[in-house]
Amino acid sequence: MKLFESMEQYDYEEVVFCQDKQSGLRAIIAIHDTTLGPALGGTRMWTYATEEDAIEDALRLAKGMTYKNAVAGLNFGGGKTVIMGDPRKDKNEAMFRAFGRYIQGLNGRYITAEDVGTTVSDMDIVYQETDYVAGISPTFGSSGNPSPATAFGIYQGMKAAAKEAFGSDSLEGKVVAVQGVGNVALNLCKHLHQEGARLVITDIHKEAVNRALELFPAKVVDPSEIIGVDCDIYSPCALGATINDESIPLLKAKVIAGSANNQLKEARHGDAIHELGIFYAPDYVINAGGVINIADEFNGYNAERAMSKVGDIYHSISRVFAISKRDGVPTYVAADHLALERIEALRYSRKQFLQNGNHTFSKRRTHA
Structure with missing residues (x-):
């Protein structure tokens, strides 16, 4: 390398x-x-x-x-x-x-x-x-396990994506195929079950599947079968790169919305699903709930305030779809534009600040 x-x-x-x-x-x-x-x-x-x-x-x-924190509006x-x-x-x-x-x-x-x-x-x-x-x-004044916040953000982003794809953000009756039922996905499935979604789940660890089945009803499939499940929403919640040359021809879902990072193996796979009319909620936008929750610690953690900010992921996903539709670009490109716009704007303002003779500029260091 x-x-x-x-x-x-x-x-x-x-x-x-x-x-x-x-x-x-x-x-x-x-x-x-x-x-x-x-x-x-x-x-x-x-x-x-x-x-x-x-x-x-x-x-x-x-x-x-970098992109996740930028789109989420975090410093x-x-x-x-x-x-x-x-x-x-x-x-x-x-x-x-x-x-x-x-x-x-x-x-x-x-x-x-x-x-x-x-x-x-x-x-x-x-x-x-x-x-x-x-x-x-x-105990140390921190926010603790971020999984519930991440899951709530995924749930809100999934609803926003469903509204784009189906005309309504209701998930009642929708079949959601969840790949991996770790801590985040387990909390996500609770939200989906409470709204009346029908769950199909898989995990490489049998104990994770058994834990899930103790909490809500779901159809269980082999990990190799989850991609091709007949469903409305595919929710990748394990490792990344599951959207690739092999999986795309098997997809039956209209929406892709999950917690995994780097879901697209390559950028061209985002182009491919866009051309197929699949509504993809970019991973680093929809799964930002955990880091939004953690970032609130630096303001003196307030759980209610943090979860309110996590709920704004619904609007972030809606904004990404609006840009995608306006500019005729895949959603992953629209999300990148949002992130880079904020980063470049700050880079430019700092450059101008220094060029104007303000050479004593220093960045405040934030402690956890």
Whole structure:
């Protein structure tokens, strides 16, 4: 992998490799852009096949966080961490303490939180070594597990997408195929069940499926079958890149709306589903609920205020569809335009500020 070429192509600022032999820590911190503020993005732990796969995932996720935070109106840039390892057996206290020290060494350029494969408890350990971590236990005055907020945002964005596709935002009677029923998707399914949607679910972990079935009725299919299920809405809630050359011909859904990051394997796949008339809710817009909730901690966390902001994802998705329709572009392009417009506007204002002789300009550092 030609790392510097990849960084230059998409203008990444920094990639940090973290290693601690005793604890087994092997982590990659990617900071994409800090124009809007310190990079904010979670820590993912996963069993990557190769180091190159881990680096690529960190880079893709960090860039996605830049765009997500920008569209959500947050004063944070984009970053992400991936830890190589099995989250079910490789975790230990020393690993997350060592990781916390690496974050502290970045001196506020990057703030982390939980993500796939990590938990609030893990972040509590990181907090022992650094202030630059959010989404820790409410005991410490934090917001806790962001999964319910993420799920509520997905639910609101799905309703907005349904209104575009079906003329009504009601999900009653709609068949929703949910790929992966982890913590976020489990909360999403509760909202969908309460509204009267009909659920089809799958997960590579049988215990996750069983947990879901204890809470609501659903049809269960094999993970290999979920893409081709006859449904109204396909909701990818596991790992990314499920919209690809192999899956697109199998899709029967009119709407794609889920929590997974980087759902399009390549940009051209967004073009393909647009041409097929499929209404795609861009992932980094619809799944921003968790980071919106966490960002509220920096104003003195208020749960009611945070969830109200998460509910605005409905309007963000509606705005993306309006731009897509107005300009005749796929929704992923419309979402990118929204993000870049805000980032470039701030870059320009700072450039003008400095060119006018204001060379003492400094950015306020925000602590978790």
